[in-house]
Amino acid sequence: MNTIPSALASEDWQLAADGAARPASLIVQQRKQSYAFPYFRFVYAEGDDAGVRIAFASHLVTVTGHGLDALLEAIAAQRVVRLTQPTENEYKFIRGQAGIKNISVEATEE
Numbered sequence: 001m002n003t004i005p006s007a008l009a010s011e012d013w014q015l016a017a018d019g020a021a022r023p024a025s026l027i028v029q030q031r032k033q034s035y036a037f038p039y040f041r042f043v044y045a046e047g048d049d050a051g052v053r054i055a056f057a058s059h060l061v062t063v064t065g066h067g068l069d070a071l072l073e074a075i076a077a078q079r080v081v082r083l084t085q086p087t088e089n090e091y092k093f094i095r096g097q098a099g100i101k102n103i104s105v106e107a108t109e110e
Helices: 070-078
Strands: 013-015 025-031 034-038 042-047 049-057 058-065 079-084 098-108
Touching: 013 042, 013 049, 034 058, 034 070, 042 070, 049 070
Parallel strands: 025 079
Antiparallel strands: 013 079, 025 034, 042 049, 049 058, 058 098
């Protein structure tokens, strides 16, 4: 079984516990709104250290920040339970630590 180390976690995203079943959905918490996207509607994810795009059948979630390679790996394994957008005051660039700066959610044409 291929496991994602818990070290890939961040304060800005929550992973399913080691050995636990995959979560049924991804919860995305923006500052003023929250979404629940079922993983069975997950299409793909792409990105790099500074940004990750997560495509579901009906929406595109774009995450910007730093150290997001770890988030991309965890999304690909469908281990992420929750993404949380920090307030502007909470976001800090700390070298060597992963963090989310912004999350945007856009509806796509079906």
